[in-house]
Amino acid sequence: MSAERVEVHPTRLELLRLRRRKALAEGIADILQKDLDTLIVALIEHKQRANALRTRLYESLNTAYSLFIETEMIIGTMKAREISSSAPLIKFSVEVSSIPGVLGIPFPSFNCAKEENAVLKPRFNLIETPIQLNETVSKIEEALNFIVKLAELTAVIREILEILALKRRQINRIRFKIIPQLDATIRYVELILEEIERQDAIRVRVLQRKRKERAVKSV
Amino acid sequence: MKPLEYKDIMPRVALENLKLIEVEDLIGLIGKDLESIRCVLAGSPYGEHISALSVDRMDSVSLEAALLQNYAETLKKLVRFSSGSIRKLLLAFLKRFEVSNVKTLLRAVKGKITVDEAMRHIVPVGFLDTNRCRAILAESKSIADVINSLADLEYGLIIKNVPNKHKKIEDLLQLETALDKAIYEEILESAERLKGVDKKIARDVLGIELDTLNVRIILKCKALGVSQELIKDYLMPTVLFNEKTLEETIKATTAKAAISCLLIVAETGNVVYKNIFTQLLRECDAPLSRLEAILDKAPLKMSLYMLKEYARYYNIGFVLAFLNLKWVEIKNLRCIIKGAERRSPPSQVRKLLTLPSEL
Numbered sequence: 001m002s003a004e005r006v007e008v009h010p011t012r013l014e015l016l017r018l019r020r021r022k023a024l025a026e027g028i029a030d031i032l033q034k035d036l037d038t039l040i041v042a043l044i045e046h047k048q049r050a051n052a053l054r055t056r057l058y059e060s061l062n063t064a065y066s067l068f069i070e071t072e073m074i075i076g077t078m079k080a081r082e083i084s085s086s087a088p089l090i091k092f093s094v095e096v097s098s099i100p101g102v103l104g105i106p107f108p109s110f111n112c113a114k115e116e117n118a119v120l121k122p123r124f125n126l127i128e129t130p131i132q133l134n135e136t137v138s139k140i141e142e143a144l145n146f147i148v149k150l151a152e153l154t155a156v157i158r159e160i161l162e163i164l165a166l167k168r169r170q171i172n173r174i175r176f177k178i179i180p181q182l183d184a185t186i187r188y189v190e191l192i193l194e195e196i197e198r199q200d201a202i203r204v205r206v207l208q209r210k211r212k213e214r215a216v217k218s219v
Numbered sequence: 220m221k222p223l224e225y226k227d228i229m230p231r232v233a234l235e236n237l238k239l240i241e242v243e244d245l246i247g248l249i250g251k252d253l254e255s256i257r258c259v260l261a262g263s264p265y266g267e268h269i270s271a272l273s274v275d276r277m278d279s280v281s282l283e284a285a286l287l288q289n290y291a292e293t294l295k296k297l298v299r300f301s302s303g304s305i306r307k308l309l310l311a312f313l314k315r316f317e318v319s320n321v322k323t324l325l326r327a328v329k330g331k332i333t334v335d336e337a338m339r340h341i342v343p344v345g346f347l348d349t350n351r352c353r354a355i356l357a358e359s360k361s362i363a364d365v366i367n368s369l370a371d372l373e374y375g376l377i378i379k380n381v382p383n384k385h386k387k388i389e390d391l392l393q394l395e396t397a398l399d400k401a402i403y404e405e406i407l408e409s410a411e412r413l414k415g416v417d418k419k420i421a422r423d424v425l426g427i428e429l430d431t432l433n434v435r436i437i438l439k440c441k442a443l444g445v446s447q448e449l450i451k452d453y454l455m456p457t458v459l460f461n462e463k464t465l466e467e468t469i470k471a472t473t474a475k476a477a478i479s480c481l482l483i484v485a486e487t488g489n490v491v492y493k494n495i496f497t498q499l500l501r502e503c504d505a506p507l508s509r510l511e512a513i514l515d516k517a518p519l520k521m522s523l524y525m526l527k528e529y530a531r532y533y534n535i536g537f538v539l540a541f542l543n544l545k546w547v548e549i550k551n552l553r554c555i556i557k558g559a560e561r562r563s564p565p566s567q568v569r570k571l572l573t574l575p576s577e578l
Binding site: 066069070072073074076077078079081082083084085086088119120121122123124125126127128130131132134135 | 280322323326327339391392396399443446449506507508511553554558567
């Protein structure tokens with residue numbers, strides 16, 4: 001597929017300009033490729049962190065469920081259910097901010113903020129509930145923190161993927177559109193210039209021949 | 220001790236004692252599915268209550284309710300055959316179910332549990348029968364409504380005074396603690412009315428229950444980081460460990476220091492106290508769940524010790540030992556049923572059982 005060329009005046013000055021533009025485009029493509037590589041490395045790192053976090057989340061949830069089942073086994077399903085549903089709620093909120101990430105791109109940052117009471121009080125009946133219920137709660141709180149951090153990592157990964165796609169489009173545009181266009185234009189200008197050069201050479205030769213004929217006649 | 224007071228109740232307790240499930244049979248239930256457990260229980264003394272359950276809605280909650288119903292019925296039966304101070308003590312025991320029902324009513328309203336669901340958690344006893352509980356749940360929209368509905372009962376009066384003191388009616392823990400304190404005080408008072416050996420046995424058996432409860436409360440609150448001043452509000456009536464000892468325990472910086480403090484006093488009590496607290500000190504670095512399990516076994520250990528120490532018949536020890544054994548059996552069955560429903564590993568279920576043979 002031949003690339004379309006840019007409409008330019010086929011002059012030597014324009015040729016120089018086009019060559020400069022091509023060199024610049026290749027430079028930009030190289031820089032973008034380096035950014036792309038950095039982003040891919042960052043993406044892999046974040047993916048690995050997300051996997052590790054997901055494993056820890058599953059571990060926390062498994063421990064929490066196991067402890068809650070133990071609680072149910074000790075105090076009975078009925079008590080566990082009524083105590084859990086009537087316990088004071090723990091209020092959580094997720095604080096969203098942004099932090100500078102790789103290549104200075106702002107990455108989202110999520111933080112789980114728990115409303116702390118001024119006076120620390122037990123949440124469940126102290127003589128009816130085993131410590132396993134409190135341990136369940138702390139494991140669930142831990143899991144909630146992991147969930148928020150996992151959401152943050154997912155948001156960062158999405159951000160990186162969007163930027164990766166953008167960079168990839170920019171590189172493709174430069175490599176497969178702009179540079180071939182410039183190449184075609186340069187070739188065209190070079191051909192025109194060569195053609196003009198050939199015409200000029202013929203014109204010079206004709207003029208020289210005519211000058212020689214005039215000199216012979218005058219002699 | 221008046222032998223005449225025991226002439227009707229003792230044969231009844233002996234009969235009920237024979238109905239207890241053998242430890243081997245109980246262990247044999249571990250790992251079985253819910254339907255198999257239901258079939259086994261249908262052929263046991265719990266059969267009457269288990270058979271009344273609908274097979275379509277068979278779950279751990281309904282089986283658990285049947286077991287608790289059986290315990291309450293057994294207790295009611297013993298009350299019918301008892302007289303004098305023993306009757307008063309058993310009635311105080313029965314009131315635990317009423318208190319449990321009051322707590323269920325409060326929790327159901329706070330937790331917005333539906334009336335039908337909440338009614339599955341009620342064991343109708345005494346003044347709080349099914350109709351009354353259903354009516355209270357249907358009419359109450361808030362904790363204050365439940366308190367007003369119970370105004371004619373002693374529990375209503377107990378919890379009515381709590382919000383004034385703590386100014387926060389929504390905090391169920393204060394209400395529940397007030398109810399627990401009141402019922403334990405009544406049980407202790409009933410025990411104090413007994414005479415001679417009966418009084419000593421009842422005081423020791425109920426005393427270790429209350430003392431271990433207080434130790435559990437202190438250890439748990441310290442683990443949760445609750446302030447020293449607040450811990451005192453949650454303590455139950457004291458018996459061997461007086462308020463001063465408990466205060467020193469609360470002030471202790473580590474679990475080891477706290478248990479050491481208690482062991483000094485426990486050594487002045489009988490051998491069960493000493494054994495329990497020596498074991499606690501030995502395992503003080505273990506997780507709190509392990510310490511709680513040791514403390515939970517104390518009342519049963521004391522009951523069995525009292526059976527060995529005093530003549531089998533004509534004292535309250537046999538009655539209290541039976542009640543503790545029956546309660547432990549129900550707790551074990553509950554544990555096995557839940558384990559079966561959740562498909563828990565048999566080792567986990569076995570770990571949570573309290574077996575009298577291992578005490």
